[in-house]
Amino acid sequence: MTEGTQETAPRPLGRLYLVAGPRPGQSEAEFLARIGAALDGGVDTLQLRCKPEDPRYAEARPYTALAEQVRALAHARNVPFFVNDRVDVALAAGADGVHLGQNDLPPAWARRLAPGLLLGRSTHAPEQAAAALAEAPAYFACGPVHATPTKPGRAAVGLEYIRAVAAMQPTCPWYAIGGIDAQTIHLALDAGARRVAVVRAVLDAADPAQAAAELLGTLQAAESRGPLARRSQPTP
Numbered sequence: 001m002t003e004g005t006q007e008t009a010p011r012p013l014g015r016l017y018l019v020a021g022p023r024p025g026q027s028e029a030e031f032l033a034r035i036g037a038a039l040d041g042g043v044d045t046l047q048l049r050c051k052p053e054d055p056r057y058a059e060a061r062p063y064t065a066l067a068e069q070v071r072a073l074a075h076a077r078n079v080p081f082f083v084n085d086r087v088d089v090a091l092a093a094g095a096d097g098v099h100l101g102q103n104d105l106p107p108a109w110a111r112r113l114a115p116g117l118l119l120g121r122s123t124h125a126p127e128q129a130a131a132a133l134a135e136a137p138a139y140f141a142c143g144p145v146h147a148t149p150t151k152p153g154r155a156a157v158g159l160e161y162i163r164a165v166a167a168m169q170p171t172c173p174w175y176a177i178g179g180i181d182a183q184t185i186h187l188a189l190d191a192g193a194r195r196v197a198v199v200r201a202v203l204d205a206a207d208p209a210q211a212a213a214e215l216l217g218t219l220q221a222a223e224s225r226g227p228l229a230r231r232s233q234p235t236p
Contacts, residue, residue: 144178
């Protein structure tokens, strides 16, 4: 197993964040091939999220072995790699960081256990976003914007939450997540997001590389329009 991250300079966080986990009945080879294609298409931040109910990765050793393979794919392209929830797996696999939900290990404890890991946070309401900013994470995610089967039982927060976070002008990167795809990404961008996290839109696409390239192109176009749009607004 890899003992922690070896690099001193952090890999830059990108605009298109893929949260990936093996599908039921999917072989590791197919899963890894789809991740590789997504990275080649433009995914520039990556997270491994194995579902707790998946018996293949219920224990730390097989989870870490998979994480090491995913980390190798990401780091070969200088893409930062995070593991969901499991600080132990992230540390053992040489990940750049760990992503923590609201009911996961508290960030202060995670930092004591693994001070070298970057921390990402999930948020679902403005007060959680404000609390996350006080914790100084590497980034935080906002959602789910739309209802999504990847988070059953989690109510959609809607675009109003994205607008509220954008109005905060966070000093760290943040991502809109939840039901984001080629059809809905424009709604998130119009609400103020400039980074998005996706699951099915890339991982389950017929061509993950093409799906990633199209989403990244939309993000890049929105970024290039942003300053022009702000400059074109009349001065009060």
